[in-house]
Amino acid sequence: MTAPSNTYVTTSAIGNKEDLSDIIYRISPTTTPLMNMAAKAKASNTLHEWQTQDLASAVTTNAQAEGDNATAKSVTPTVRLSNRTQIASKTVIVSGTQQAMNPAGRKDELAYQLSMASLELKRDMESALCQLDVAATSPRQARGLVGWVVDNVDNNAGTLASYTGNTGRTVGTPRAFTEAQLKNVLQKCYSAGGEPDTIMVGPAQKQTFSTFSGNATRFDKSEDAKLYAAIDVYVSDFGSLKVVPNRFQAARDVFVLQADKLALAYLRPFSTIELATTGDAVQRELVVEYTLECRAPKAHGAIYDVL
Structure with missing residues (x-):
């Protein structure tokens, strides 16, 4: 049927207000697992330094003669580690003009754009903290996890980074991610004195991890009929570890981490700088200066070169 003659319809009308939702929807991910996991620390120089200490190796022959003179033990010196702030x-x-407008979904355009910039900045930081392998000075760059986690590793050829020599890694040949590799790294961490509590994986490796058949805990709700196929906690021979997916680490890396042996050290925390006006616009710069403090590299492990 058609409308009666002279019916005033929307296609002829002038002045109907637009229907624009007052909500802005975002899908871009903003979770930063490594930054959330690490402790917060204070840096006071662009070269941030800290010390680690190893105990002397345990011996089975510590038996002394009665009345014997005391002999001083050998002293194991501390090791001085450092990272550059970035x-x-x-x-x-x-x-x-835009600042004077009344845009949908936000009351203040500048404030809204600054909030978006802060989320983007955290994503940049998470990516750098997970993937950078060397420290640099021009411009300053902080060494990330790949450059620190080199002691308890299961990799497939290639070369590992060096935090003492400040050299980068070369990746090896990709191979399937297996539970045997994980067990190998967990054993190495335990033997070195570490007590890792978190396994951080990329999205593809998270799905592979959920197929492992070892001592894994799947959280379930008895009152519903849903099938839960994801592993949330891995119960190993050396303790229970949370399994955390991270979109911002390289897909070829799996990290086995001890959270209390990682810190994010800030020389300058997040701050907003009001830039000089050079035209008909308002300018703001969001700045942060930080570095990764790997408090005990031997506490952590990694499986590198996985598909």
């Missing part, structure tokens, strides 16, 4: 920033410039 400056990360995002700059937002909004025209004076």
